[in-house]
Amino acid sequence: MKATFKAHMRFHTNYCVCESCGKRCRNNNQLQEHKRARHGLGRIHKCAYCEYSSATKEALTIHERRHTGERPYICDHCGATFHRRSNLVQHIAIHLPEKNFQCDMCPKKLKSRKFLQIHKHNAHTGRRYGYLCPICKHRFEKPNKVRAHARRVHGLPDEQHPPIVRVQL
Template identity: 35%
Template sequence: MKFSSKEQSDKHKKETHKGESFICEICGKVFVHRASHFSHVRSHLPPQYACDSCDYRTCHKHDLIKHLRIHTGVKLYQCEHCTASYHTSSNLSCHIRRCHAHERRHACHLCDRTFYDRTKLNRHIDTHNDIKR
């Protein structure tokens, strides 16, 4: 469908596709947005973009472009609070949440501890279950 404005498109999505989700038929991962689902499904295809400097391979051209910054040393994303800079915007966002906003978005459901990232939370939950990694 085509819409004359983004507002009309958004309204249509809310009214017609409310609560709709998209599931990957290969791994079962669930997505709220069709575009995210489409992009994810491509990740199951054989990689067609390869780095000339290492063995990194991907099926998304934009991922290779981001990866190449590691080899060139280009860090496009500068923290506005300090001198830190990063190869990707997601790394900068994590830095700001952790170092400047002190956000701990991941809470343990078994005690009152909170963590900056899900990986640390999962390791913590393992301690409640006497799991040693």
Template identity: 30%
Template sequence: AYACEQCNRVFLQKGNLKVHQRLHTDERPFPCDFENCEKKFRSNETLRRHKLTHTGEKPFTCVTCNNKFSSKVSLTEHQAIHDNTKNYKCEECGRSFRQISCFKRHQVTHTLATPYICDVCGKSFSQMAYLRSHIRIHSGQCLKPFSCDTCKKAFAHKSDLTRHKIIHTGRLKPYRCTHCNLRFSDRSSCKRHIREHSQARPYVCYKCGEGFKRTGQLKVH
């Protein structure tokens, strides 16, 4: 077995460890050779999947809703929405996730590793993407560089823009409440709604201990 010296994750193959270590160094040795595309990737497999965004090829189809995907991994994660399965379970705390990308981001919270440091103020981050977003504060760049082509609304993160675009496309709302079957276009709205059915009050006042279902209610309190 091969262990990462920075976060202690263990891999069975040395090649997988090498790809993983690029998360810490942000090394991206595989550039896209399509014209006007300057993106680079940590692995050849990630580059291969990226190239499908240029060709438009989506060979994997969901048998439930006929949505098409460029990779089998994306299809598998999408299908979990329909059957409400969460295949990726954290061994540290027991939380489960539908998407491996969310699962990996969550795992970093247990290691407390923040190897990406801002040269300006010294603040450190667990992921390079978070550091890049933070650096825009110092550089004076637009804090919301991702804009919608349809309504021109701007967002700080590309993932927020992707969720927003669902409003314009009219695509099936993939997130369903398990209590009343109401559907939502993004996961966070669905989670907030589900809490209305349950007694969970995750936002707790540190002074009096009272819990609230929404962060807005805690702020008012």
């Protein structure tokens, strides 16, 4: 969209710079949020549902969607829904036919930078993790499998799911 493009171009010319680390922000508001989040200026935004607090309003909004079940980002290809935009962007890669991201440690090619990052961690670091169901302690390879298990076996909706425990194998 034209307005989005103009805002993006302004980022390259009119931006605020953090004097502590050099990060560029689109405006002074973002700069102040960055400073609170990264340079210890306090977590002033409090969750209405639990003890969580964040330095930015955006992080709080995303967090609170876990409590409310709101998933405003919808995949046009399959209808999958997400609580944050970055998860939708990452998901869309599964619908792409191309595998343009080459692993620099083996011949494997993947559909997205995120999938490449996951592959490199799983295949080349030697560190492996499992994820435990907080109810029955059954172990799974991925956290989304724990949530699906909790829905199917324990009848637990996502918004009531306790934190998933990650264990090193």
